[in-house]
Amino acid sequence: MSCEFKGSVERPAAGEIPEINRYFRAVGPKSSPLAAAKGKIMKRRQFLRAAGLGLATTAVAKPAIAQSMPELKWRLTSSFPKSLDTLYGGSEVFAKAVAEATDNKFQIQVFAAGEIVPGLAAADAVQSGSVELCHTASYYYFGKDPTFAFGTAVPFGLNARMQNSWWSFGGGAELMNEFYKKFNIYAIVSGNTGCQMGGWFRKEIREVADLQGLKFRIGGFAGTMLTKLGVVPQQIAAGDIYPALEKGTIDGAEWVGPYDDEKLGFQKIAPYYYYPGWWEGQAMGHYFLNLNKWNSLGPTYQSILRSAAALSNEWTLAKYDAVNPAALRRLLSGGTQLRAFSPAIMDACLKATLEVYAEVSAKNTDFKKVWESMLAFRNEQYLWWQVAEFTYDSYLIRTRTRV
């Protein structure tokens, strides 16, 4: 078959391996940036062990259903329209699981973006208590404070598995919920898109100079980085992107990936489809709960929400992974031109990104603290990732058509 992707999937050169060995030995055993995570795991182990003993000895304890399972009817406002069935659908999976687990005593009614408040006002509605919770992307609120970006995705950040791991075991949940507390918010992970695409362009982007003056719709914090390269970033809601791109008000637009982008129709008006979305190696969604409402729940309902959110987290990424390949096939067979950002463009974007991290860190201690946590975690993760995961994926990409 002609679609081997040889450029990126060279076999590991035997000569490289001893270098890794030398590096590891040179670094030696040292205090790991994961020490905190390990401490947490140990504490959790002790807790679980205690809980296990508790189970054994409290087997005859009377359940107190009345107090622990009050009848509740909450409203969830989504930042997403119903047409984006994977993002929006995650909330439905979540609400359904909560209702089932409580025999309909705890009901969460899901409203699409705009039905109660606009999609980008979801967090404000939660903060003020006008709804109990929302389903949103934390980075929509980076204008309030760029620290919000770490909840969803930051340029050259983690991939999807790493973000889950950082959140649960790398201190991410603790750091972010400490930060969200300032906004009267408690966050639970809701799902992930996986690595996103770099977006749709009316003209080819061949070199760094092609970015100069480019009007580009981009979500979240990455617009700040692109500004350094001359891009004029545009914040435009999902439904308004197509007409802007069609009229030429903007020159390009990124959304998510093949499945969602195809629904928005960009392929009809912008032939070049770039990858990777270096500003979204993954994108994690969250349920933002009003902190007072979250604290008002007993441990039973808190636990039920957490498990139901894990179900929607699993569901969302699994669905994106399942539906993206066929969508990419359809787009490309319809004439879309797939392009990789050139190494020079990637390097210029990385340089701009690192400058922004340094600048914002110098004046925002929350941002600095979270970025340092994520950066240390990322570098450890990729050191390990390149050994087993990446080598396995490389080999399968090269050989998948050998049957």
Place this chain on the structure above:
Amino acid sequence: MSCEFKGSVERPAAGEIPEINRYFRAVGPKSSPLAAAKGKIMKRRQFLRAAGLGLATTAVAKPAIAQSMPELKWRLTSSFPKSLDTLYGGSEVFAKAVAEATDNKFQIQVFAAGEIVPGLAAADAVQSGSVELCHTASYYYFGKDPTFAFGTAVPFGLNARMQNSWWSFGGGAELMNEFYKKFNIYAIVSGNTGCQMGGWFRKEIREVADLQGLKFRIGGFAGTMLTKLGVVPQQIAAGDIYPALEKGTIDGAEWVGPYDDEKLGFQKIAPYYYYPGWWEGQAMGHYFLNLNKWNSLGPTYQSILRSAAALSNEWTLAKYDAVNPAALRRLLSGGTQLRAFSPAIMDACLKATLEVYAEVSAKNTDFKKVWESMLAFRNEQYLWWQVAEFTYDSYLIRTRTRV
């Protein structure tokens, strides 16, 4: 830094991309192997929509706690010892979530391997009903029928995200539960290890001939493939591997990855640590439930088990990802020599694997059906994976130390 991994992470060559475009167009729009998955998604959407309407109209329905939440005390036998705290710990996370969600009405007591039955007899204990459920690796039972292997991992199969996606949206859960029904078992996903390592060897494995006569401890179905290359596969339980390797009764052993392998102490007696574990690009764990017991549960408890399992699925992989990097650092700084299986060895193993798939498929229709489903899914997944995910990971592996 000297640990760049240039061999595997070449930048995408611009000339390759048009080739992909051509391939896609040549293939054209066709009936996708994911059509079935999509149909399922649509059905689920309709179901969710119906459920959503149900929520709105049944808001005043009285909950029937007494019938839907009976007091239950179930026993879970794990195939894993407590010392493997990530595998074993997943069951504790699961049991704790179930107890919390039900205010202790549904209690699942977790027993380590050997406390009720040996680790490899867990499925039998579930089948016979002597315990209600177990936590195990499906491929332990490939001797009963090799179709069991697809539940956990098969050589040159999926990676962790792909396996989750295949299970939920690629027909995996339906195919496997149809098969498990023959053994009176219903399976729910419990967790994943991520891509495993290729194991520990007392001598270097430089070429295919070095495999001849090698006594190698290996779990699951992959021993069948290795037999074709002259390896003498050994099925040895976790606790017995170290003494066998120390005495030279075996020449090598694989277990999971850095964190678990370090606990078993292989680094003290076998200096060469190979990657990748091509027989376990991921390894999915399951809760196997006695089918009659599963069917005896109402929708409330079934839903609670499913959500709690999603929590342990998320927890297990996130923990492995968090703890493996530091373990690898410790191993390598202690003198372990990291080695990649050579391209010639990988190719010989792939060839042997494809022969086994063909041979077993010719005489086992269940096996054939599941392998064809997984193979079609895998090939679609890697076609898409190489575009955004792999390019992103490549770039981060190369540049992660640029700060």
